[in-house]
Amino acid sequence: MAMEPSEKMKAYWQANIRLLITCLVIWFVVSFGFGILLVDLLNHLHLGGYPLGFWFAQQGSIYAFIAIIFFYTWKMNRIDIEFDVHER
Numbered sequence: 001m002a003m004e005p006s007e008k009m010k011a012y013w014q015a016n017i018r019l020l021i022t023c024l025v026i027w028f029v030v031s032f033g034f035g036i037l038l039v040d041l042l043n044h045l046h047l048g049g050y051p052l053g054f055w056f057a058q059q060g061s062i063y064a065f066i067a068i069i070f071f072y073t074w075k076m077n078r079i080d081i082e083f084d085v086h087e088r
Contacts, residue, residue, distance in 0.1 A: 012083040019075055023068050031061035 034042060039053030047055045080086035 008083060012079070012085060015079050015083070016076070019072065019079065023072050027061075027065060027068055030056065030064040035061050 034053065035057035039057060042053035042056065043051035045052040050058075077086065
């Protein structure tokens with residue numbers, strides 16, 4: 001059963017917004033949560049000779065952000081194909 005164009009676009013934007021919110025929550029948890037709120041707890045663990053909380057504040061949040069960008073691009077391309085709005 002095919003969806004009408006307005007229903008299809010509404011479902012497309014719901015999927016887009018859901019993905020965007022998911023990426024933003026992950027970014028917030030990694031950068032603010034791990035780098036600021038949980039830094040004292042994470043500093044008991046070490047990564048590469050540095051306390052883990054310090055590492056997240058300095059390096060980890062950047063790596064996570066880059067990973068989120070690649071994930072968003074990959075997933076958004078999938079959503080575009082699913083709703084037939086991709087570039088041909």
